[in-house]
Amino acid sequence: MSNAKTKSAREFEERLGHDFAEPGILERALTHASYTAGRTKSVRDYERLEFLGDRVLGLVVAELLFRLYPDANEGDLAPRLNALVRKETCAEVAEHLDLGAYLRLGPGEATAGGRKKAAILANACEAVIAALYLDGGLDVARGFIERYWADYLKTVSVTPKDSKSALQEWAQGRSLPPPVYEETERTGPDHAPSFCVRVTVEGFPPAEGGGTSKRAAEQAAAEAFLAARNTTP
Missing domain, CATH: 3.30.160.20 (Double Stranded RNA Binding Domain)
Incomplete structure (x- = not known):
């Protein structure tokens, strides 16, 4: 799948249900480092957004667990939190969103199947969370996480990891x-x-x-x- 066939950020914006005041931040969240090679410095990848999105995800999930399990101690909550914010879970959410179809990848990465690589999908998912947070605030990011992590929250409460x-x-x-x-x-x-x-x-x-x-x-x-x-x- 070449970048010429990549779905637009505008389509993904509609999928997310958030009208971005700064559409460029979503484009950046969907831009892999391979796409920026040889381009101007104004074209930036999602690395910094990924860093922020990981923290926002952790905060929101920790708050959700804190409220869902008022009698649970730290030892019970920690493995649940880890399971919910791990890269594998982020990649699964990204697949559910068909996020790979909207990524901007370099030709080599696109040919190598980058749109289906779990690591890329997980990182981009975190970057999208950061984009939602920066553009719409914590409530918007929380709404996204509550929506797409709802089933995981139910499952992790049954069999938390040691x-x-x-x-x-x-x-x-x-x-x-x-x-x-x-x-x-x-x-x-x-x-x-x-x-x-x-x-x-x-x-x-x-x-x-x-x-x-x-x-x-x-x-x-x-x-x-x-x-x-x-x-x-």
Whole structure:
């Protein structure tokens, strides 16, 4: 599919149900870095918008979970939040929106199937959230997220991920190596040991957790890592 066949940003605007005061911000949200190669500096990609959209998504989803589960503690909410804001979920929302058909890609990326690549779709989805936020404010962005994340909010309440699984998915969603767990201390008698475990993810400060079993300590370490990141990197 060539860029000549790309659907217009105006069509996508209608699909989103928001009339942009600054249409250019939506065009930028739909522009992949490959499209800007060889063009003037005024043509910018969605990278900075993606950064902002990720944070807006995290804030809105955290608020929704906070209100939906008034009795849940942080340990219950953190894995739910992680599952809802991960790249895979964003990519699925993008597919539902047929967002790939509206992306501006360079010829090479378009030929290579960029419109269906999960990483590109997820990043563009976050950029679109940022565009909605910047153009219409938090209420507009919240409305979009509430609409397209509604089913995920229902599902995640049934089977929230444990902390290790959530951290594994967090790392995978950012194309990082798997988390590494290291036992740093073991104390107490053999019949009642206590473990301390450190978890490390490439490029981030490690986190530690303790427990009466190595598995429990690993879960605690993963939970501490996610809490430090607020599960919205």
